[in-house]
Amino acid sequence: MRWTTGLLLGLVGWTASEAQAAVKLPSVFGSHMVLQRDQPVPVWGWADKGEEVTVSFRDQSVTVKAGEDGKWSTKLAPLAVGEPATLTIKGTNTIELTDVLVGEVWVCSGQSNMQWSVQAALDSDLEAAATGQSGIRLFQVPNVLAHEPQDDVKAEWRACTPENIPTFSAVAYFFGRQLHETLDVPVGIIQTAWGGTPAEAWTRHDHLDADDDFQPIIDTWADRAQNYNEAEVKAKHAEALEKWKVAVAKAKADGKQPPQRPRDPQAPKANPHYPCVLFNAMIAPLTPYAIKGAIWYQGESNAGRAHQYRELMPTMIKSWRDDWGQGDFPFYQVQLANFKEIKTEPGDSDWAELREAQTLAKLAIPAVDAACITDLGVAKDIHPKDKQNVAKRLARLALVDVYGMKTIVRNGPTYKSLTVQNGKALVDFDNGGRKLISYYNEPLSGFAIAGADKKWVWGTAKIVDEDTIEISHPEITEPVAVRYNWADNPQGNLYSDAYLPAYPFRSDDWAGITVGKLAP
Known part of the structure; x- marks a missing residue:
């Protein structure tokens, strides 16, 4: 069964017919917004058929004519950071958007850990009381869904004030604040997240429909809707x-x-898990608004199908990039935090497989990576309160990759290679010139080792030089594979001397427990 569409559910703003007789803009354009610097800035909206619309900002003025459907679009030439200014759109009527800044714009999306508000985060009272954040602007997309791509959402840009901060995404706000403080430029943050939702709900339908591996997702939901x-x-x-x-x-x-x-x-079609409905209602209305990149905190709802996520995540990212039409913009994920019961013995884990899928995404498509937070979680709480360090680790990736700040340590140690010498496994890490350390100088933990029989045991691990760990076990004389922090709630303590945690990894490619799981 191929893709089917349904009725619009929830909100969705202006339509072309409603826009007749007056020039109108989608809500992503508004007073207090931030326009992306140093790249062309699309501006679009609705007017009468054939109506001339003039867009003016600073010393630029561009005139365009609305098409047969009443839609118009144009672009401003790349802009530099400057004082707040007014964006004017003039047709039969005039719209003036005031207090418009130019700086960096980031989209922040995912499920509940991205939606998690400042008022529910660590030190919420201190964070919400912050002032002097006039260079940060917030745009919060409401939770709505639709079965067709939408043109608009009901939202508005807001100044960053003690009144507006508490209900905004904690990770998004802290990420934006770090960029603002480090770069000393305005930052616009677009929050579009919905708790408990899977990646397929955030993927454009033609991309999802084009891959047979995703057909079980589409078929399952179509059957649920038909048989409801x-x-x-x-x-x-x-x-x-x-x-x-x-x-x-x-x-x-x-x-x-x-x-x-x-x-x-x-009802199935009113469920935010339904394929593509969140892309339609919470991503499509934002495109092609000029952005620098996106951050993404999600995966918990796809952990049971982690192997499928290896293809699903790159597909979702490609669908966003295709819709935005501004190339391979940076896309940074948050790896799943440590969560659930701590296991006393090494073994399989769907959460570990999901983290691996997040890591593999950077090999599948360009300008993608993930921040490691396997030391920030809580065993009995899927929503760890420390969102500040989550945001800082995302910001490290962006500040180094996007903004060229090479003096900043980008991330913790990542697996490079495995060799075996004299019955011991030697694991080399890419550590960015830093040294490997064990946290609090305690014995290394979290390393599992196996022979050809694929039976895992905890290995004895020690640092043998600044980039290499030796792992051994007296009963495994011919090791063939090593895993680190391969668990739902890993407890490994390998860090760089910048106190950033090593990423989970496995050297083997043995079939995981989520292989073949394709339907939700």
């Missing part, structure tokens, strides 16, 4: 609620934590 029985679902939900009430009463009587309330039923 609202009455039956409501009856089952009512039954689940009654059982939940009994369980809550028992938990309270026993002095235990009560179970979570069953989620309210949701």
Whole structure:
């Protein structure tokens, strides 16, 4: 079954017919916005058919004529950072957007850990009270979905004030603040994130539909929509609620934590997990607004299909780049944090496989990488509160790669190669000129070693030079593979002397536990 479309769900702003008789702009253009510096700046909107529209900013003025469908678009030549100015759009009416800055614009997307607000993060009271952030501007896309690409969203640019900071994405805000402080230029942050959502919901339909490996995703949701029985679902939900009430009463009587309330039923096509619906409603309306790059914190909802994510993530990124039409803009992911029960023995892990898929994305397409945060998580909380260090590690990647600040340490140690000598495994790391260390100078942990029988045991690991670790085990005389921090909640302590953690890795290519899992 190939791709099918449905009805529009939720919001979605202006249509061409509504825009007749007056020049209008999508909401991504507004007072207090930031325009991307040093590259062409697309400006677009709606007007009467054939109406001339003039766009003016600083010393530039460009006139364009609306097409048969009432749509018009033009571009401003690359802009430099300067004082706040007014963007004027004039047709039969005049729109003046004031307090417009020029600087760096980044899109920040993903699921709940990107959506997680400043007011719920570490030191929220101190962070929300910050002033003097006039050079940072915030644009927050609401949670809406659609089954066709949309032209607009209901949102607006806001100044960065103690009133606006608390409800904004913590990772996005802290990332933008780090860029602003380091580069000393205005920064515009576009938050477009929805908790619990998978990557396929953020992917453009023609890209998803073009790969047979993703067909099980499309087919599964199409079948769910076709076979949805609202009455039956409501009856089952009512039954689940009654059982939940009994369980809550028992938990309270026993002095235990009560179970979570069953989620309210949701029609498949109203579900934000449905393929492409978030791209349509929360990404498409933003394009082709000029941006420098994107950061992405997601993956938890795809961990059960981690092997598929190896192709899905590059496909999603390509679909964004195709829609934006400004080439291979930088795209930085956040690797999944350490989470869930700490295992006493080495073994398989879907979260480890998802982290690997995030790492492999940089080999599949250009200008992609991931920040390692396997030391920032919490075993019993999927939403670690330390978003400041998450943002800093993302900022390190951007500041080095995009802005050429080579004095900054980019990231922690990454796996380079494995050799075997005298029954011991030697792992070389790419460490950017830094030295390998164990945190707090404790014995190294987190290294597993296996022979040809593929049975994993914890190895004894030690640093033998500034880039090399030796791993051994008395029962494995002919090691063939090594893994590091290969677990849902890894506890390895290998760092660079810049106190950035080593990335999880495996030297083997043995089939993982998520191979062949293609349907949600």
